[in-house]
Structure formats: structure tokens, C-alpha cells
Amino acid sequence: GITTTTPCVKSFRFTQFTRHLFVIVEILPLNSIKTCKNSPLESVLRCEILRTGTLRGHYLSTRKGRDILAFQNIPYAKPPIGELRFRSPQPPEPWNGVLDASKKSRICIQRNIFTFDENVTGDEDCLYLNVFTPRKNGNLDVMVYLHGGGWLAGTASNVGPQFLLDRDLVLVTVNYRLGPLGFLSTGDSVCPGNNGLKDQVAALRWVQDNIAAFGGNPGSVTLFGESAGGASTHYHMLSQASQGLFHKVISESGTALGLWAIAPNGSSKHQAMKVASLLDCPTEPSRALVSCLKRRDASDIIKTDTAFMQWNIDPTLTFKPVLERSVSKDDEIFLSAHPLKLIVNASAVPWMTGITSADGAFVASRVFGKNLIDDMNEKFEFVGPLIMHYDEISKSNQQIVTKKLSDFYLNGGSMNRGTVSQVVNMFTDSWFLSGASEAVKLHVDSDAAPVYYYYFDYRGTYSYSTLYGK
Structure with missing residues (x-):
């Protein structure tokens, strides 16, 4: 000391x-x-x-x-x-x-x-x-x-x-x-x-x-x-x-x-109103909504998360x-x-960005690990947009995207233990690769500063995929 x-x-x-x-x-x-x-x-x-x-x-x-x-x-x-x-x-x-x-x-x-x-x-x-x-x-x-x-x-x-x-x-x-x-x-x-x-x-x-x-x-x-x-x-x-x-x-x-x-x-206004309604607060005007939520227990506000879930935790x-x-x-x-x-x-x-080869494993692991795969196959037209974040587009376009995803990653078939790597790739691409690739292209086109793009494919002794897989 x-x-x-x-x-x-x-x-x-x-x-x-x-x-x-x-x-x-x-x-x-x-x-x-x-x-x-x-x-x-x-x-x-x-x-x-x-x-x-x-x-x-x-x-x-x-x-x-x-x-x-x-x-x-x-x-x-x-x-x-x-x-x-x-x-x-x-x-x-x-x-x-x-x-x-x-x-x-x-x-x-x-x-x-x-x-x-x-x-x-x-x-x-x-x-x-x-x-x-x-x-x-x-x-x-x-x-x-x-x-x-x-x-x-x-x-x-x-x-x-x-x-x-x-x-x-x-x-x-x-x-x-x-x-x-x-x-x-x-x-x-x-x-x-x-x-x-x-x-x-x-x-x-x-x-x-x-x-x-x-x-x-x-x-x-x-x-x-x-x-x-x-x-x-x-x-x-x-x-x-x-x-x-x-x-x-x-x-x-x-x-x-x-x-x-x-x-x-x-969407944010509707979410705030839903939280307020769940906690018996006025939904309008905004000042009354916020004033009431300031008096609610913080843990009760956090616990409203389940009210927004439509399938599993999505x-x-x-x-x-x-x-x-x-x-x-x-x-x-x-x-x-x-x-x-x-x-x-x-x-x-200078900006560096990139992904790992199995970034989507944390999504795939909960689908396979909690034995939700059959339910997801049955409800893929509903679950796909939720879990891969295209649920805000029109229903007709959702159906088109879902069909293209199924054809590209699963050859039009279903998800099973034999398609784990394809499912991981699907979630990796939708959650991480698509945004990274588009952002890199735009930054490179702007030519304002150096851009470094990496792809990490080394699996060491310790891995989050092992943790989530359990």
C-alpha cells in the first residue's frame, strides 16, 4: 500500500x-x-x-x-x-x-x-x-x-x-x-x-x-x-x-x-409507446410518457424485452x-x-473493418442448440425476415428474399444437421458481411482515407462458437 x-x-x-x-x-x-x-x-x-x-x-x-x-x-x-x-x-x-x-x-x-x-x-x-x-x-x-x-x-x-x-x-x-x-x-x-x-x-x-x-x-x-x-x-x-x-x-x-x-x-416512437403501455404509463404526449417512465423501476423497463419477441428471442x-x-x-x-x-x-x-468466417455461428447455435430447427423450417417465411432483419420491407418482397435465401444457401431444401455450415454462412452474410462489404465500397469510393478490409478465418483453442455451441 x-x-x-x-x-x-x-x-x-x-x-x-x-x-x-x-x-x-x-x-x-x-x-x-x-x-x-x-x-x-x-x-x-x-x-x-x-x-x-x-x-x-x-x-x-x-x-x-x-x-x-x-x-x-x-x-x-x-x-x-x-x-x-x-x-x-x-x-x-x-x-x-x-x-x-x-x-x-x-x-x-x-x-x-x-x-x-x-x-x-x-x-x-x-x-x-x-x-x-x-x-x-x-x-x-x-x-x-x-x-x-x-x-x-x-x-x-x-x-x-x-x-x-x-x-x-x-x-x-x-x-x-x-x-x-x-x-x-x-x-x-x-x-x-x-x-x-x-x-x-x-x-x-x-x-x-x-x-x-x-x-x-x-x-x-x-x-x-x-x-x-x-x-x-x-x-x-x-x-x-x-x-x-x-x-x-x-x-x-x-x-x-x-x-x-x-x-x-x-419504429422508435411505437416502441417507446409500447414500453409505456406495458408499464401503465401514458403513451402521449411524449413528455408525459417519459416523465412516467422515469418513475418506474429500471429492471421493470428492461423486462419489457420479452413483449417485443415474436419467435424465440427474435x-x-x-x-x-x-x-x-x-x-x-x-x-x-x-x-x-x-x-x-x-x-x-x-x-x-484510417479505417479497418472485417468479419470472422463464422460470425453467424452465434445465431445458428441457438437455432440448432435449442432444437428450433424444425420450427424454423416450418415457419421460415415468417422467421427468416425476423432473424435476418428484412421484416420491414413489404410482405411480397419478404417472400421473394426468403425464396432467394433458401435457393442460394440451402438449394431450396430445409435446414438440418447436415447444413450447419450453410446456415452459419447465411447468418454471417446477413448479419455481418453484407453491411461490411457495402460500407467498405462506399469508403473506398470516397477516397478520403485508407481503408483496410480483413477476413479472419483462424480457429484457436478458445472460441465463442464453442461457448455458444454449448
């Missing part, structure tokens, strides 16, 4: 377990950053002054045994509770004393339907991030990770620094609001939507303000994420609200052009990014137009 009587650490008490040494950092504007010149661990510890207060972190070890510094559960916005529910994130309040940043970050309230979890877990007070740094040298490249989970599940704690921090870089992982608490929209200025994405913007602004205190270079930030996190990174390239907050982007298995990545026009992604028509005077628009229109003026930063 460390004993200290001033913000600048002057005395230390070591034990044989040195990796549990607590590290104190204090937080102010970047132009006020200072270094404790008299620190006996000056090479790995500095007393930075940032904006909100003093942090106490701890040591972790990487895969190769390198000691790194971890600062976890750092607030980057006010808790989005009470009157702040359904509002854009607000700057965090300063704190007194030393904030313990050595505990695992809490998760945002959710029910993970992808793992068939029946329980609601997490907290509504969840706008926290984690910083991991070797602190070997200052001015290190920064990587900011946005987790996946369909904008309804997942957490910054799903990933850690054990591999990346074998290299000299600073890693930031971010929580953001999920499900209706992060993406409910009334389609007007009362609750325009996209609060989960606006949380991410707030976290990126926090990084710009504060990351130099942790040895990071705010002028070299790579934003990366997977699945819905990958689509989120792509959205930030398209949003004016995110301009200048990052310098490279990696969108893994998800782009803003994914069939699942944007709400159809007009459609899975009910609440997602929306076009914002108007916002209140204290808010800002995140998504002003459809991504197809915004790509022309996207951030001119």
Missing part, C-alpha cells in the same frame, strides 16, 4: 506483494498536469492533476508477467438516474478525498438474451470507464474499446489488458447505457434517442481531457470495438458530435450499415440507433441522417 498526506506521494510502504501497490492520481485540466519530481517511483508513478479528483489504482500483470497500472470504475459522467434517465450524459461531479479505482467496473443494467439469461443484472448508475497503462513512458498511443452485445448487453469488464498491455500503449474500456435505457426514443426533442452512443462521445471527450495524465497521447487515439461496439465505432466516424476525438478506427464484425444497426423510420435488437429529428437546447444531435448519406462526409481517418 501507499501512505500519503499530500496529493504528491512522498512515502511508500512496500510488502512482498508489490503488484498490489496502490497508485494515486489526481485529476484537473490538461494544462494543469504536474509531475511529482520527488517521487521515489518517478519512472512508473507521477502525481497528475486532472479535473475531478484523486484516484487510487493498483497493479495488474499481463500475460507475459509485465506489471501495469490499472484504474477501474472511473466516472466519466453523472449517474444517469432519476431526472437524468433518458437524457444525454452530463459531466461528472468532482469528488473529495481519494476515489478507490481498484475495483472491477460495474455493468450497466441489462438482461443478456443472447445467453438466455432470465435475470436482470447490473446497475443504472454505470457510466464508468477503465484505464490500463504501463506508465513506462509518456505520450503512448491510446486504444479505446467499445464492447459488443447488440446494444442490449455486455460490459467494459468483458475484456482486459492482459494481452494488449504487453505492448507500450494505454487501453481504455467503456461502459455505456444499454437497451431502452440507452436507446429509447420518442422521435422528438423530449427523448431523441442514441443516449448510449452519446455516452461513448462523453467517454471519448474524457479521454481527450485526461488521458495524458495516464501516460497516453490524446493526439493518437484508436477507437475499436466488436459487433455492436464495431458498429458504434463506425457511427462515430459519421457523427459530427464525435469529430476530432479519435484518429484511427477498427470496426470488428459490425458497421453502421449492418441490417440490424439502425431503427427503421418511425427480433433480438429492439432498441438501437435512430435518426434524430430534433433535440432540446441542452442536447446535441448524434445522428442527423442515414449512414448511407453520412459516409460521404465521414471522418477522414
Whole structure:
């Protein structure tokens, strides 16, 4: 542990377990950053002054045994509770004393339907991030990770620094609001939507303000994420609200052009009204609807997810990014137009995107694993549009698409244990490949910045397909 009587650490008490040494950092504007010149661990510890207060972190070890510094559960916005529910994130309040940043970050309230979890877990007070740094040298490249989970599940704690921090870089992982608490929209200025994405913007602004205190270079930030996190990174390239907050982007298995990545026009208002009706709230006007939902228990709001499911857990992604028509005077628009229109003026930063060869396995596994294949074969004209996200087109066009999918992937036959690879390919293409390929073509045509397109086909010892297959 460390004993200290001033913000600048002057005395230390070591034990044989040195990796549990607590590290104190204090937080102010970047132009006020200072270094404790008299620190006996000056090479790995500095007393930075940032904006909100003093942090106490701890040591972790990487895969190769390198000691790194971890600062976890750092607030980057006010808790989005009470009157702040359904509002854009607000700057965090300063704190007194030393904030313990050595505990695992809490998760945002959710029910993970992808793992068939029946329980609601997490907290509504969840706008926290984690910083991991070797602190070997200052001015290190920064990587900011946005987790996946369909904008309804997942957490910054799903990933850690054990591999990346074998290299000299600073890693930031971010929580953001999920499900209706992060993406409910009334389609007007009362609750325009996209609060989960606006949380991410707030976290990126926090990084710009504060990351130099942790040895990071705010002028070299790579934003990366997977699945819905990958689509989120792509959205930030398209949003004016995110301009200048990052310098490279990696969108893994998800782009803003994914069939699942944007709400159809007009659907968000109906979804908000349905949630309100389920919880005995007025459905109109929007102000009364939102005011009532602010008084409902957060877990009850999350539990409305089952009311939107029409087959098994589909459609899975009910609440997602929306076009914002108007916002209140204290808010800002995140998504002003459809991504197809915004790509022309996207951030001119290097972009890498791609998919894995079996991205669709997580969809196929629940169909085969829960013995739903016979039911899906029987109801494919109904289930196909739901599970592959073309249910918003006309019924006649749905029938045409369904027939073409069946002919192309299944030779007009049915799904069975002998067609597992074809079914995986069908879901991989519809969920991931189609959006990635279209986005890459448009970015290449714009010729604004380098584009890197990958296809990952290596199956290692550990794989999500094994997890979902069980």
C-alpha cells in the first residue's frame, strides 16, 4: 500500500506483494498536469492533476508477467438516474478525498438474451470507464474499446489488458447505457434517442481531457470495438458530435450499415409507446410518457424485452440507433441522417473493418442448440425476415428474399444437421458481411482515407462458437 498526506506521494510502504501497490492520481485540466519530481517511483508513478479528483489504482500483470497500472470504475459522467434517465450524459461531479479505482467496473443494467439469461443484472448508475497503462513512458498511443452485445448487453469488464498491455500503449474500456435505457426514443426533442452512443462521445471527450495524465497521447487515439461496439465505432466516424476525438478506427464484425444497426423510420416512437403501455404509463404526449417512465423501476423497463419477441428471442435488437429529428437546447444531435448519406462526409481517418468466417455461428447455435430447427423450417417465411432483419420491407418482397435465401444457401431444401455450415454462412452474410462489404465500397469510393478490409478465418483453442455451441 501507499501512505500519503499530500496529493504528491512522498512515502511508500512496500510488502512482498508489490503488484498490489496502490497508485494515486489526481485529476484537473490538461494544462494543469504536474509531475511529482520527488517521487521515489518517478519512472512508473507521477502525481497528475486532472479535473475531478484523486484516484487510487493498483497493479495488474499481463500475460507475459509485465506489471501495469490499472484504474477501474472511473466516472466519466453523472449517474444517469432519476431526472437524468433518458437524457444525454452530463459531466461528472468532482469528488473529495481519494476515489478507490481498484475495483472491477460495474455493468450497466441489462438482461443478456443472447445467453438466455432470465435475470436482470447490473446497475443504472454505470457510466464508468477503465484505464490500463504501463506508465513506462509518456505520450503512448491510446486504444479505446467499445464492447459488443447488440446494444442490449455486455460490459467494459468483458475484456482486459492482459494481452494488449504487453505492448507500450494505454487501453481504455467503456461502459455505456444499454437497451431502452440507452436507446429509447420518442422521435422528438423530449427523448431523441442514441443516449448510449452519446455516452461513448462523453467517454471519448474524457479521454481527450485526461488521458495524458495516464501516460497516453490524446493526439493518437484508436477507437475499436466488436459487433455492436464495431458498429458504434463506425457511427462515430459519421457523427459530427464525435469529430476530432479519435484518429484511427477498427470496426470488428459490425458497421453502421449492418441490417440490424439502425431503427427503421418511425419504429422508435411505437416502441417507446409500447414500453409505456406495458408499464401503465401514458403513451402521449411524449413528455408525459417519459416523465412516467422515469418513475418506474429500471429492471421493470428492461423486462419489457420479452413483449417485443415474436419467435424465440427474435427480433433480438429492439432498441438501437435512430435518426434524430430534433433535440432540446441542452442536447446535441448524434445522428442527423442515414449512414448511407453520412459516409460521404465521414471522418477522414484510417479505417479497418472485417468479419470472422463464422460470425453467424452465434445465431445458428441457438437455432440448432435449442432444437428450433424444425420450427424454423416450418415457419421460415415468417422467421427468416425476423432473424435476418428484412421484416420491414413489404410482405411480397419478404417472400421473394426468403425464396432467394433458401435457393442460394440451402438449394431450396430445409435446414438440418447436415447444413450447419450453410446456415452459419447465411447468418454471417446477413448479419455481418453484407453491411461490411457495402460500407467498405462506399469508403473506398470516397477516397478520403485508407481503408483496410480483413477476413479472419483462424480457429484457436478458445472460441465463442464453442461457448455458444454449448
